[in-house]
Amino acid sequence: MMEIMEGSHAVARAVTMCRPQVIAAYPITPQTHIVEALAEIVANCELDADYITVESEFSALSACLGASAAGSRVYSATTSQGLALMFEVCFNVAGMRQPVVMSIVNRALGAPLSIWNDHQDSISLRDSGWMQFYAEDNQEATDLHYIAYKVAEDHRVLLPSFVCFDGFILSHTYEPVDMLNQEQADSYLPPFKPYHRLDADDPISFGLFASPDYYQEFRYENDQALRSAQDVVASCGREFGEMFGRDYSGLVEAYRLDDADTAIVAMGSLCGTVKDAIDELRDAGKKVGLLKIRSFRPFPAEEIKSALSGVSRVAVLDKNISLGSKGAACLEIRDALYGSQIPVLGYVLALGGRDVRKKDIAAIVDNAEKGRGDIVYGLREELLK
Amino acid sequence: MTDKPCNLFDVGHRACGGCAAALAAKLILEAAGKNTIVVSATGCMEVFSTPYPETAWGVPWIHSLFENNSAVASGVVASLKKQGRTEKVIALGGDGATVDIGMLCISGAFERGTDFTYICYDNEAYMNTGIQRSGATPYDASTTTSPAGKCSFGNPRPKKDLPAILAAHGAPYVATASVAYPADFKKKVEKAVNIPGPCYIQVHAPCCTGWGFEGEKTIAIGKLAIETGLWVNYEMENGEVTRVKKVRRKPVEDYLTEQKRFRHLFRPKKNDGEIAKIQQIADRNAEKYGTDIVLKK
Ligand SMILES: Cc1ncc(C[n+]2csc(CCOP(=O)(O)OP(=O)(O)O)c2C)c(N)n1
Ligand SMILES: [Mg+2]
Numbered sequence: 001m002m003e004i005m006e007g008s009h010a011v012a013r014a015v016t017m018c019r020p021q022v023i024a025a026y027p028i029t030p031q032t033h034i035v036e037a038l039a040e041i042v043a044n045c046e047l048d049a050d051y052i053t054v055e056s057e058f059s060a061l062s063a064c065l066g067a068s069a070a071g072s073r074v075y076s077a078t079t080s081q082g083l084a085l086m087f088e089v090c091f092n093v094a095g096m097r098q099p100v101v102m103s104i105v106n107r108a109l110g111a112p113l114s115i116w117n118d119h120q121d122s123i124s125l126r127d128s129g130w131m132q133f134y135a136e137d138n139q140e141a142t143d144l145h146y147i148a149y150k151v152a153e154d155h156r157v158l159l160p161s162f163v164c165f166d167g168f169i170l171s172h173t174y175e176p177v178d179m180l181n182q183e184q185a186d187s188y189l190p191p192f193k194p195y196h197r198l199d200a201d202d203p204i205s206f207g208l209f210a211s212p213d214y215y216q217e218f219r220y221e222n223d224q225a226l227r228s229a230q231d232v233v234a235s236c237g238r239e240f241g242e243m244f245g246r247d248y249s250g251l252v253e254a255y256r257l258d259d260a261d262t263a264i265v266a267m268g269s270l271c272g273t274v275k276d277a278i279d280e281l282r283d284a285g286k287k288v289g290l291l292k293i294r295s296f297r298p299f300p301a302e303e304i305k306s307a308l309s310g311v312s313r314v315a316v317l318d319k320n321i322s323l324g325s326k327g328a329a330c331l332e333i334r335d336a337l338y339g340s341q342i343p344v345l346g347y348v349l350a351l352g353g354r355d356v357r358k359k360d361i362a363a364i365v366d367n368a369e370k371g372r373g374d375i376v377y378g379l380r381e382e383l384l385k
Numbered sequence: 386m387t388d389k390p391c392n393l394f395d396v397g398h399r400a401c402g403g404c405a406a407a408l409a410a411k412l413i414l415e416a417a418g419k420n421t422i423v424v425s426a427t428g429c430m431e432v433f434s435t436p437y438p439e440t441a442w443g444v445p446w447i448h449s450l451f452e453n454n455s456a457v458a459s460g461v462v463a464s465l466k467k468q469g470r471t472e473k474v475i476a477l478g479g480d481g482a483t484v485d486i487g488m489l490c491i492s493g494a495f496e497r498g499t500d501f502t503y504i505c506y507d508n509e510a511y512m513n514t515g516i517q518r519s520g521a522t523p524y525d526a527s528t529t530t531s532p533a534g535k536c537s538f539g540n541p542r543p544k545k546d547l548p549a550i551l552a553a554h555g556a557p558y559v560a561t562a563s564v565a566y567p568a569d570f571k572k573k574v575e576k577a578v579n580i581p582g583p584c585y586i587q588v589h590a591p592c593c594t595g596w597g598f599e600g601e602k603t604i605a606i607g608k609l610a611i612e613t614g615l616w617v618n619y620e621m622e623n624g625e626v627t628r629v630k631k632v633r634r635k636p637v638e639d640y641l642t643e644q645k646r647f648r649h650l651f652r653p654k655k656n657d658g659e660i661a662k663i664q665q666i667a668d669r670n671a672e673k674y675g676t677d678i679v680l681k682k
Contacts, residue, residue, distance in 0.1 A: 200420045
């Protein structure tokens, strides 16, 4: 049913319908509305979950790890500083192959302190072994939660997942969202069946200490699981489409890309602006298209390579920067296109919530056509003098 | 409680000969029984008991990080509750994991009233990483980060009183114990796991490698700690001290001279001033907890 809802509330409702048995989260702007909404939902017995009011994000994710290992479906949500505080636990959860699902309401990292959106928080954890899905709008943000649980808990995957959506731009914005009802949600997402669990009737040990004789194999298997998750993401996304009419079988999504000279690559809510800009550029005779990355981990390098095979240049928009190097997506796209002769130009932009307008996209396309890339776009003029 | 030998904590682990922590693990599981889930912190216990692909644990066991066992345990407890399961949850940590780096998570778990038992095996330093001081290292003990030297007598501070801090959280049951008194320790573990809410036991676990004594003396050293008043075995129920192990006190020197970590107090010449300060700590303990056996006139 279509409803006009705030992004955070839509996500909280979707999470409720995924029936997590244990929730542990700690408030931080702009994630707070989700955890407040879930607290209210649990307080009103609309969800039979144990809501652990932890004293920190570090404990939130640690509690989720314990609850998941003991055999329950779990949920957390955070952003920015909270995610940074979870750094150590993130690697641990992935290493122990626990299918934790966590919403990341993307926000910049301090210093300087900023509560506004960019992707530095989740991107900084790209090597932790978590899946990372990025939503363009609130419909996608809600739908991706069902898909994330289904993929994460699939015994061929068994990896945790971030569902990322942009702080304020999506989380605090009212949009029409088609919500599944509980029956639909249950038909798509079956109850959690742990692969192993802490159980006195079948005692096993989790989280052992591995010598150099074994450690590398654990990492290898982790990597293999994340790579092969691509197929599971595609099939779970397809199944969602078959059941509810919104297809998520692609880990990337193309917009007016078929005959494009310039391909823009972007993630998250920025894609909406880019699509509008492309429509105007097309009207003005410029052949521009978009490749949206929905799944940054697993990273669909082959899909990207074939989607971009016909273009003359690629302009990658990154709301993050690996300081001293480039934006994360730019580097990955360049790697995916290695050997193809297609120039890949990187544009770091919108850090700490700097607004991106259609004319900025037009300016970036202009830059790309002139071969001018690998820049931080939209700096204040006084810095450029 | 069972006195039968049991293999819930199996032999073949990599602990030093005479390791009190290994003994503590065995006693804990003998007391708690097989319907128990253990959440361990990083430290000697975790490393010596679970070298992949082996494990010494005959009960379900999980280790995540150095400082989060209370938070992981909180999740385990919540998870079991939602599934209607009955296993008892024990979080296990060394003194470093417990009184230092894990304080945030422990405080949170106790404040939330989590139904679990936290057991700290207190070997009075970070042993796993090579005998560095912790907040539970006693006054004047020489460790690798509080070495005795020309202008140092070793660790400059007395032990942090974590039992009192957790009692102040409203914990229904807080106890101290020693591996030198195994029956007493087991009784306390059994009691703790059966009391609803967060319970805490700090068990004194002499470390032959870190303290500098021969492995066969672990129990003797543990006894001396109590007999000198430098360790007190007590129980606190709802914030009140309800039971204390009474002793006929010996001078602290009897304890100090047995361990290399205090050797600098006796060589090259005896440091009467510092030994007197340690004696004062024992005297204050005796007074605070009323440990001295007073003979009737
Ligand atoms: C966050 C973090 N900091 C430091 C370490 C290194 N480290 C591992 S075990 C340990 C000391 C453990 O001391 P304690 O808790 O007293 O246990 P013990 O080894 O004495 O049994 C340290 C410092 C770590 N694993 N993680
Ligand atoms: Mg220690």
